[in-house]
Amino acid sequence: MYWDEKNECMPREDLGQLQLERLQSTLYRVATHVPFYRQKFKELKVDPDGFRSLSELTSLPFTTKQDLRDNYPYGLFAVPLRDVVRVHSSSGTTGQATVVGYTQNDLKTWANLIARILTATGVTNDDVVQIAFGYGLFTGGFGMHYGAERVGASVIPISSGNTKRQIQIMQDFRTTALICTPSYALVLADAMQELGINTSSLSLKYGLFGGEPWSEAMRQEIQNKLGIIATDNYGLSEIMGPGVAGECRECSGLHLAEDHFLFEVINPETLDPVRPGEIGELVITTLTKEAFPVIRYRTRDLTRIIEEPCPCGRTLRRMQRVLGRTDDMLIVKGVNVYPSQIEHILFEIEGTRPHYQIVVEREGRLDKITVLVEVVESIFFDEMKKQREIIETIKRQLASELGIGVEVKLVEEKTLERSDGKAKRVVDKRKL
DSSP, rough: OOOSHHHHHHOHHHHHHHHHHHHHHHHHHHHHOOOHHHHHHHHHHGGGGGGGGGGGGSSOOOHHHHHHHHHHHTTTTTTTTGGGGGEEOOTTTTSOOEEEEOOOHHHHHHHHHHHHHHHTTTTTTTTTEEOOOOOOOSHHHHHHHHHHHHHHHHHEEEOOHHHHHHHHHHHHHTOOOOEEHHHHHHOOOOOOOHOOOOGGGGGOOOEEEEOOOOHHHHHHHHHHHHTTEEEEEEEEETTTEEEEEEOTTTTEEEEETTTTEEEEEEEETOOOBBTTTOOEEEEESSSSSSSSSOOOOOEEEEEEEEEESSSSOOOOOOEEEOOEEEOOOOETTTTOOHHHHHHHHHHTTTTTEEEEEEEEEEEEEEEEEEEEEOOOOGGSSSSHHHHHHHHHHHHHHHHHHHHOOOOEEEETTTTOOOOSSSSOOOOEEOOO
């Protein structure tokens, strides 16, 4: 199913022309109305009026999160505040908050891009959508909400938290689609098991998950426990919020909204483009944003572009699900380590639960990784030999995957902190 077949299945040649025309318009807008970009263009001797090819994209300056913070709150807006009908913001927990704005047209575009993703999963106006993302300044809740309404679905804006009530509402209101982080979907699944609820008695059919990296193994765990089709979607508040990319029913990569954004993948160290299909840092340029256009924004998300056509018929290219972030990446003993690598291994080992935590410490001059792994209760009633075998299996497979040795500690179920939102997978105790 398509929400917007004309644009989702547009011939690549036509798409390229559309992108160029929209990029030219965006460059004119930021050069005229945003002092930050006007100064950047001047420094790099970029003539926004002389832009004639998408191949010239690399001549444009990058934009970073620090640039957004430095221009807090409205310094990067390209329209007067009287034209801004919505303002969202990051939490600011890791520094100055980043603020983004939307015109009425921006909100219409946002709703339609979310509608694409929902439709690609299978959601229609017959569905009841339960949104367990937080509302407020966070873009996830409102973004998915208005997209679901655009499809015509019945929306339950329950927001995050209060797991027992989430389940009660799911039962009583006959929810058919769940929207939240993948880790919270597992929290809900575990709670249902504790309450003795048979998930087959629910009306749930779909789950649209985002907000944090997750593995294919985690998808299978969610699908098996909740009996649903689980799809991944991607977005970030600095660009728009959710709706930048999302999976179709093929579940083999997230279709990029290329008619509204330009996507590049660069080497985060050299800042040069990587070869086609290689993993690198995703860089995004907005093409249709009015209030808050952004040029070559460094997302810090690691992925690769999939060039091959998708069997679903969409001509929009796909990106691989996010492997991790350059700033979530752990460098331990000179080796790059991503939580998703560890998660992939743990899901394949019988007896482990879908909850883990990576603790990094420095002993003397050496780094040490300890992986805390929740296991089923019965393992603690087994003889010590059985526990040691599991530990050694995990250590051996992690060492093979990561290229370095790690310590493993088994902990009882529900020992590790649960989150209503994003799971805290890494605790870095090093003073670097």
